[in-house]
Amino acid sequence: MIRVLAFDVFGTVVDWRSSIIGELERFGNRQGVQRDWSSFADSWRAGYGPAMDLVRRGELPWTRLDDLHRRILDELLRDVEIQADEDDVDHLNRAWHRLAPWPDAVKGLHRLKERFTITTLSNGNVSLLTDMAKHAGLPWDCVLSAEIFGHYKPDPEAYLGCAQMLDVAPDEAMLVAAHPSDLRAARDAGLRTAYVDRPLEWGQPGRHRVAFESGEFDVVATDLHDLADRL
Amino acid sequence: MIRVLAFDVFGTVVDWRSSIIGELERFGNRQGVQRDWSSFADSWRAGYGPAMDLVRRGELPWTRLDDLHRRILDELLRDVEIQADEDDVDHLNRAWHRLAPWPDAVKGLHRLKERFTITTLSNGNVSLLTDMAKHAGLPWDCVLSAEIFGHYKPDPEAYLGCAQMLDVAPDEAMLVAAHPSDLRAARDAGLRTAYVDRPLEWGQPGRHRVAFESGEFDVVATDLHDLADRL
Numbered sequence: 001m002i003r004v005l006a007f008d009v010f011g012t013v014v015d016w017r018s019s020i021i022g023e024l025e026r027f028g029n030r031q032g033v034q035r036d037w038s039s040f041a042d043s044w045r046a047g048y049g050p051a052m053d054l055v056r057r058g059e060l061p062w063t064r065l066d067d068l069h070r071r072i073l074d075e076l077l078r079d080v081e082i083q084a085d086e087d088d089v090d091h092l093n094r095a096w097h098r099l100a101p102w103p104d105a106v107k108g109l110h111r112l113k114e115r116f117t118i119t120t121l122s123n124g125n126v127s128l129l130t131d132m133a134k135h136a137g138l139p140w141d142c143v144l145s146a147e148i149f150g151h152y153k154p155d156p157e158a159y160l161g162c163a164q165m166l167d168v169a170p171d172e173a174m175l176v177a178a179h180p181s182d183l184r185a186a187r188d189a190g191l192r193t194a195y196v197d198r199p200l201e202w203g204q205p206g207r208h209r210v211a212f213e214s215g216e217f218d219v220v221a222t223d224l225h226d227l228a229d230r231l
Numbered sequence: 232m233i234r235v236l237a238f239d240v241f242g243t244v245v246d247w248r249s250s251i252i253g254e255l256e257r258f259g260n261r262q263g264v265q266r267d268w269s270s271f272a273d274s275w276r277a278g279y280g281p282a283m284d285l286v287r288r289g290e291l292p293w294t295r296l297d298d299l300h301r302r303i304l305d306e307l308l309r310d311v312e313i314q315a316d317e318d319d320v321d322h323l324n325r326a327w328h329r330l331a332p333w334p335d336a337v338k339g340l341h342r343l344k345e346r347f348t349i350t351t352l353s354n355g356n357v358s359l360l361t362d363m364a365k366h367a368g369l370p371w372d373c374v375l376s377a378e379i380f381g382h383y384k385p386d387p388e389a390y391l392g393c394a395q396m397l398d399v400a401p402d403e404a405m406l407v408a409a410h411p412s413d414l415r416a417a418r419d420a421g422l423r424t425a426y427v428d429r430p431l432e433w434g435q436p437g438r439h440r441v442a443f444e445s446g447e448f449d450v451v452a453t454d455l456h457d458l459a460d461r462l
Contacts, residue, residue, distance in 0.1 A: 066398070117361060127398035130348060130373040142361040142374040147396070165378070167297070167358035 002192055002231070004166050005112055006121035006144070006159075008177035009129065011201045013109075013224075014099035014136060017041055023095035030088065035080050038203065047072035052123060052152045062150055064125040069093055096124070097131035102198065106137050108224025115231070117141045121162045121175065123152050142166075154185030163191065174219075176227065180212040187217070194219040194227055233423055233462070234399050236343055237352035237375070237390075239408035240360065242432045244340075244455075245330035245367060248272055254326035261319065266311050269434065278303035283354060283383045293381055295356040300324055327355065328362035333429065337368050339455025346462070348372045352393045352406065354383050373397075385416030394422065405450075407458065411443040418448070425450040425458055 010016045024037040051068040054060040070093045077084065084092075112118055118141050120129050125147045133140055146152045149161035163173045170190030177183050178198040187193050195217045202208040221227035241247045255268035282299040285291040301324045308315065315323075343349055349372050351360050356378045364371050377383045380392035394404045401421030408414050409429040418424050426448045433439040452458035 117365065119361075125398075126373060126375075126396045130350075130397065134348065134372055140373075141365055142357060142371075144357075148379055165357045166361065167356075 002172060002174050003117060003168050004163070004173040005116045005118050005194075006162050006173055006175050006186075006191070007109075007118065008153075008175065008179065008182050009120055009122040009124060009132070010096075010099070011198055012176060012178040012196055013105045013138065014101050014132065015200070016045065016096070016099050017201065017203060019099040020044065020095055023092060023098070027084075027088065027092045031082060031084055033082055035082070040076060040080065042202070043076055044069070044072055047076075048123075056152050056155060064147060065123055066093065066096070066125055066128055069096055094131075097128050098135050099132055101136045101138060102223070104223040104225050106139070108228055109139055111228040112224065112231070113139055113141065117166060119144045119162065119166065121153070121158065122146070153182055156185065156189040159186045159189040159191050176224075180210045180216070183212075183217050193217040194221060194231075196221050196223060196227060233403060233405050234348060235394070235397050235404040236347045236349050236425075237393050237404055237406050237417075237422070238340075238349065239384075239406065239410065239413050240351055240353040240355055240363070241327075241330070242429055243407060243409040243427055244336045244369065245332050245363065246431070247276065247327070247330050248432065248434060250330040251275065251326055254323060254329070258315075258319065258323045262313060262315055264313055266313070271307060271311065273433070274307055275300070275303055278307075279354075287383050287386060295378060296354055297324065297327070297356055297359055300327055325359075325362075328359050329366050330363055332367045332369060333454070335454040335456050337370070339459055340370055342459040343455065343462070344370055344372065348397060350375045350393065350397065352384070352389065353377070384413055387416065387420040390417045390420035390422050407455075411441045411447070414443075414448055424448040425452060425462075427452050427454060427458060 007013055020041040021037050024040055028034055028037060051072060055063055073093055109118055120140055120143050122129055123146045126143055126145045129143045129145055144162050144165060146158050149158050151157035160170060163170045171192060174192035174194055175183060175186035176194045176196060178196050178201060183193040183195055199205045199209060219230050221230055238244055251272040252268050255271055259265055282303060286294055304324055340349055351371055351374050353360055354377045357374055357376045360374045360376055375393050375396060377389050380389050382388035391401060394401045402423060405423035405425055406414060406417035407425045407427060409427050409432060414424040414426055430436045430440060450461050452461055
């Protein structure tokens with residue numbers, strides 16, 4: 001019996017790429033500069049895994065995702081030779097607090113919330129996730145984050161901490177994510193798993209999509225409405 | 232400028248006493264026993280401060296409020312010579328997850344949520360607060376708890392942890408509470424403070440009400456609507 005649905009957020013619930021490209025275009029217009037913002041957005045996102053791994057390996061003390069995003073952003077701005085005011089860069093860095101949901105996300109979450117406790121289980125910090133929920137209208141029952149557990153996914157402590165804090169056994173919690181690696185780590189920690197297909201996460205349909213075996217996850221859904229139907 | 236309203240919950244947002252007495256009456260009916268349930272409820276609540284202080288002084292390792300409630304409950308049931316099945320006692324102990332809001336609370340929170348980030352800052356554990364929010368329809372933006380900070384209020388770590396996790400300075404956060412001791416500790420940690428009068432918290436009007444000086448707190452309100460008007 002599943003009691004808790006724990007959601008990966010970036011890519012699974014919100015369309016980070018379109019949102020970030022839009023914010024970068026507005027930033028560029030304010031600065032009066034033009035760059036390849038799609039490629040910039042992809043690089044920003046690509047820097048997140050390696051930065052987090054520094055924390056996961058203990059080479060960097062605990063650092064919030066906001067601050068990891070900022071380190072990557074500062075480097076990328078140097079690379080493309082843009083100098084901007086601190087306020088402008090800070091506002092841009094908080095673009096991750098203002099991501100737009102996928103079209104099915106808000107209604108799908110409302111449906112799922114009727115039967116389950118729905119929580120974030122994201123590497124985003126609590127203030128990021130809280131701001132995003134207000135901005136996008138995401139009706140979370142609670143906001144859980146790697147920040148609370150002091151461990152970034154895919155460390156098992158994040159998945160187990162979520163189940164423990166919501167007072168359910170690991171197999172009473174289901175991770176919902178668009179990324180097989182996240183789901184595999186959740187499954188290895190004893191959680192149930194639901195894959196949600198987000199073919200447009202990286203722009204062109206299917207770009208960077210990772211294959212998985214049939215039967216690897218408990219549920220495979222096309223979006224959150226389909227997930228609600230299947231559960 | 233206030234950006235975050237952090238709410239004490241028991242007594243401030245929910246009417247624990249009426250709810251607990253009602254749950255005890257139903258428990259008694261199921262068990263076929265009759266006791267003074269009002270007095271039992273008051274004793275249950277009165278045991279909470281001393282139990283928490285054992286944790287705060289380090290005489291007990293971190294223990295969730297659910298488990299502190301259960302220790303007190305087991306002792307009280309022994310005192311009144313009631314033996315019940317584990318399932319019944321567990322259900323009764325979770326009565327704190329099902330408390331009813333004060334009549335103004337849900338609408339008041341919805342009004343305040345339009346302008347501020349509204350969070351719990353309660354000694355209740357995360358699962359208790361999450362269940363209660365679903366049960367009572369409390370529209371929190373996020374659920375913060377002593378459990379997350381590993382410190383019960385009035386330890387300063389709880390107030391400061393709340394501000395830090397929501398990425399605001401202490402004086403950009405305001406504690407909303409019906410208890411001067413909680414508000415004084417928040418004020419000492421640098422937070423803003425709003426007193427909400429709950430004269431019926433302990434049954435008869437004004438019972439156990441603690442006096443405070445005029446001007447001690449930033450805002451004094453009669454309920455959450457009045458608080459929304461004043462802010």
